[in-house]
Amino acid sequence: MAFTRPLEVNGKPVGGGGEPLVCAPLVGRDEGAVLGELDAIVAKRPDLLEWRVDFFSGIADSGRVVELAREIRKRAGGIPIIFTRRSIREGGETIGISEDEVLAMYQAVARSGAVDFIDCELSSEPRHFAAAVELARETGTKLIASFHNFQKTPSAEEIVATFVSMEKAGADVAKVAVMPQGLEDVLTVLQATLQGQKAISLPIISMSMGTYGSLSRLFGWVFGSSVSFAVGQKASAPGQVPIEDLRKVLEVLQRSLKP
Numbered sequence: 058m059a060f061t062r063p064l065e066v067n068g069k070p071v072g073g074g075g076e077p078l079v080c081a082p083l084v085g086r087d088e089g090a091v092l093g094e095l096d097a098i099v100a101k102r103p104d105l106l107e108w109r110v111d112f113f114s115g116i117a118d119s120g121r122v123v124e125l126a127r128e129i130r131k132r133a134g135g136i137p138i139i140f141t142r143r144s145i146r147e148g149g150e151t152i153g154i155s156e157d158e159v160l161a162m163y164q165a166v167a168r169s170g171a172v173d174f175i176d177c178e179l180s181s182e183p184r185h186f187a188a189a190v191e192l193a194r195e196t197g198t199k200l201i202a203s204f205h206n207f208q209k210t211p212s213a214e215e216i217v218a219t220f221v222s223m224e225k226a227g228a229d230v231a232k233v234a235v236m237p238q239g240l241e242d243v244l245t246v247l248q249a250t251l252q253g254q255k256a257i258s259l260p261i262i263s264m265s266m267g268t269y270g271s272l273s274r275l276f277g278w279v280f281g282s283s284v285s286f287a288v289g290q291k292a293s294a295p296g297q298v299p300i301e302d303l304r305k306v307l308e309v310l311q312r313s314l315k316p
């Protein structure tokens with residue numbers, strides 16, 4: 058029974074079509090830290106890796122970023138890679154480069170062939186978002202449009218409208234991560250994910266963050282979220298659970314949901 062839409066790389070479903078896909082972030086500050094994390098995480102065989110380049114202290118040097126992206130690719134054992142710069146506006150780290158320089162870095166990395174997905178915030182300046190769409194088409198990478206709110210959870214209608222805007226803007230995958238202020242907000246995200254699947258045809262990734270939100274990371278896929286971000290070595294957002302714990306819960310859920 059498919060609850061989620063597959064993410065594809067080179068026309069093939071990531072993770073062999075299993076669901077949900079488990080994605081582990083890399084958040085090291087330098088090459089040694091990133092590669093150390095990578096080796097530990099690859100051993101746990103997640104379906105996807107996300108390199109959060111805003112944590113990398115060498116971000117101002119595109120050459121260093123491309124070189125490290127290539128090294129990650131080499132050691133990732135074929136696990137597809139998402140390249141993400143999260144802005145401070147949406148909960149990322151402070152970086153010393155301009156938005157034009159971020160775009161140039163994305164272009165260099167995507168053109169190097171070292172990554173499969175690029176993440177771009179829908180709130181980016183329209184010309185930057187449009188350039189990311191074009192870059193994805195040119196390089197054959199897939200564009201994940203993202204939206205984050207670390208303070209609160211918008212209404213289900215607003216979240217669905219965000220998914221629709223992402224599809225209209227040319228994304229290949231639509232992702233929303235928001236903070237609950239109570240358990241109702243976790244339900245709002247699940248509800249918006251179910252509705253979102255009817256409103257758009259892209260794969261959706263959704264999560265509620267923080268302590269209550271961890272519930273959505275465990276069973277949000279049943280409501281249509283294709284990916285769960287889980288801790289390989291270090292979390293990149295509040296509420297992520299260790300891969301080992303996520304897998305235990307998934308095993309039980311998958312068994313109980315067998316027709």
Ligand SMILES: O=C1C[C@@](O)(C(=O)O)C[C@@H](O)[C@@H]1O
Pocket residue numbers: 082107109141143176203205232234264266286293294295297
């Ligand atoms: O967008 C997301 C989702 C996330 O914020 C989470 O809550 O798991 C973690 C980020 O690293 C990733 O880019």
